[in-house]
Amino acid sequence: xxxxxxxxxxxxxxxxxxxxxxxxxxxxxxxxxxxxxxxxxxxxxxxxxxxxxxxxxxxxxxxxxxxxxxxxxxxxxxxxxxxxxxxxxxxxxxxxxxxxxxxxxxxxxxxxxxxxxxxxxxxxxxxxxxxxxxxxxxxxxxxxxxxxxxxxxxxxxxxxxxxxxxxxxxxxxxxxxxxxxxxxxxxxxxxxxxxxxxxxxxxx
Numbered sequence: 001x002x003x004x005x006x007x008x009x010x011x012x013x014x015x016x017x018x019x020x021x022x023x024x025x026x027x028x029x030x031x032x033x034x035x036x037x038x039x040x041x042x043x044x045x046x047x048x049x050x051x052x053x054x055x056x057x058x059x060x061x062x063x064x065x066x067x068x069x070x071x072x073x074x075x076x077x078x079x080x081x082x083x084x085x086x087x088x089x090x091x092x093x094x095x096x097x098x099x100x101x102x103x104x105x106x107x108x109x110x111x112x113x114x115x116x117x118x119x120x121x122x123x124x125x126x127x128x129x130x131x132x133x134x135x136x137x138x139x140x141x142x143x144x145x146x147x148x149x150x151x152x153x154x155x156x157x158x159x160x161x162x163x164x165x166x167x168x169x170x171x172x173x174x175x176x177x178x179x180x181x182x183x184x185x186x187x188x189x190x191x192x193x194x195x196x197x198x199x200x201x202x203x204x
Contacts (some may be wrong), residue, residue: 001158003076004147007138014079016087020094021071024119027059028067043115046106058098060117070119076139077130078123084133085198097125097190104186108171114178121183124163128191131156132199160188 031038044050044057061067082090101121130137135153167181 001155002142003073003155004140004142006076006080006134006152007140008080008134010079010083012083012087014082016091016094017074017078017082020078020091020119021074024059024061024067024071028061031060039115039117043117044102044106045115046110046112048113049106049110054099054102055095057102057115057117058095058119058122061119062117066118070123074119074123074126078126080134080137081126081129081195085129093129093191093194094122094126097128097187097194098122100190101125101180101183101187105180105183108182116180116183118180118183121180121187124184124187125191125194127156127159128188128193129195129198130191132192132195160185163188 039060039062042053042056043060044053061070078090078094081093085093098119098121101124102116105116105121131152135151137152138149139152139155141148141150141155163181163184166179167185170181
């Protein structure tokens with residue numbers, strides 16, 4: 001299941017979303033100079049946690065497919081969440097949910113020596129906020145070789161259920177993909193909670 005485009009009009013230009021995409025692209029290009037050294041220096045290693053790497057790991061990626069997928073999801077859903085939150089609040093939200101995602105992943109396996117890298121935790125936060133703010137928004141989605149249009153709550157809800165399934169499986173040694181499913185889960189839940197609080201605050 002891969003989103004192609006959502007159908008939500010925005011009122012403002014998403015320059016923070018584009019800035020984040022650019023920052024990730026630049027960081028990935030720099031990492032190619034000494035990939036292993038940079039990943040082990042700036043990726044988040046649960047057995048050796050640090051506040052710095054909890055943030056720098058969000059801008060590193062394991063390969064072209066990894067960064068492409070993450071940035072596509074960010075471009076698809078980030079512009080509308082930025083439009084709703086406002087530019088600087090969106091940036092703080094993105095970094096905060098990314099930090100929460102990293103911390104949740106740390107709690108699952110605090111002794112791991114494997115570096116955690118990728119923006120997917122923060123982007124999961126964006127997706128969690130999106131499904132709360134725009135639950136009925138139409139998302140043109142690629143299902144295998146077929147194109148269909150789904151409401152955001154169905155497309156992102158199914159994605160979240162998959163993360164829960166594979167995340168739970170990983171706790172029992174049933175998944176060897178190396179994907180940080182619990183970072184996705186933590187980021188998504190954090191993003192949804194912030195969006196619910198935002199809606200309540202604005203309604204009041």
